[in-house]
Amino acid sequence: MTPSGLPGLMLKDLLNLRPTSKTLIVMLLIFGIIFIPMGNTMTVYFILMIFAALVPMTSLTMDDMAKWDRYALTMPVTRKDIVRSKYLLMVLLFGVAFVISAIIACVSYYLMPANATPFWFMFLVGALGVFYGSLLLPLLYKFGSEKARYMMFVLMALIGLLLVGWFALFGESFPGDLFLYVLITCAVSILVFVASYFMSVRLYEKKEF
């Protein structure tokens, strides 16, 4: 099998994100120091997942600015590879966000079991984050990073509403049912993620640079 070029494309994104990641780490530390001692780990999960959803968008914007795509298309990579690398980046980032959240969750359970945020909440926030990121990428491919930036805020409000709605509907359920609802939400967002990938591939196949 010929190499797909995917590792190269992902390495390019990771190297490019070095300055961004430094800022994000500093921000995270500040938020962490403020919120975690208050027992408000929820906010930190939320911020982590938003970072994970927004960073692929940053990398796309940087590609646009450098006119990278037209150059990448002269290399032995397919259009599908280019889209796939962004989705893999998103998976990787959510993985990292999830691991950090899990560590925070474990530590806060150990230190303050009484007012720690329940574990399932982490999954719920993660699911909404994936959902958010999955909506964003096709919009970026369709409208370009410049226009999609504004849609990002509208979408963010939508996700906020979804979260509030989710709590209004399921927040008071019995623990068993609650687990089921969280599971369904996760499954839905994974489905949306997969659908989003195929949609982005289709949009990108038609794109010209």
Add this chain to the structure above:
Amino acid sequence: MSDAICVHQLCKEYPDFSLQNVSFCLPKGSIMGFIGENGAGKTTTIKTMLGIAKRTSGSVKLFGLGFEDHEKEIKNRIGVVFDECSFHDTLTAGDVSKILGKIYSTWDDPLYLRYLKQFDLPEKKKIKEYSRGMKMKLGIAAALSHHPDLLILDEPTSGLDPVIREEILDIFLEFIQDEEHSILLSSHITSDLDKIADYLTFIHEGKIVLSKSKDEILDDMGILKCSIEEFDALDKTSFLTYRTNQFGCEVLIKDKMRFITRHPEMIVDPVSTESIMVFYARGKAV
């Protein structure tokens, strides 16, 4: 002799611009200058050729292979440089090598480092701190370091000073020493093409107006200088385009020798690449 590039009847429609039946072939082992004024369709042709923009119709073969079935193979064998640096500002020349080494199966790191040294490009400096000339040279170093058989360069020398341009042209001449290698070089800096091109292809308003070997063009074509009355009286079969000025008429003719034998009294000057470009862009069709 086989062709490195063969473009046949390539068309691309945009709302405000179109490429119309662009056809040309670049024989292996040679350099083709692709000439036209700004907006003539040089970059569009290159992008459409490579599938970066979708063609409306026509066919493109590189090394005799079509993109439909051999995309990766073709792309492994070409090196492309655009008029602007395509690497992100935050990267360094060292990063570029790490990335491209994972993309090209034939990436040659020692060769790349040698080019960086030859071009005085610091490996650890961020690309945003590079000058325009340095960025261009980095693009060329990157394009050469996976041992391509064909270089496609879109205005690689525009905006650069004569010293750097000369240096870059030398690299191209060195590359072409291997008979399997070929270069397509788009430019509106005609002096660069005069120095290195074997073939010239002129494009104007999305159409190819001329595509021949440089020697043939310079031998066959000429510029006739005459008065408007003379122009009106002459047989116009050898005329291509003409321009009028306050002293009379200048006509681009396609068969200088035949014309001179028929009209020994007339003045026919030799053509230059630049004058042909200007004649096609600004002259009136006969």
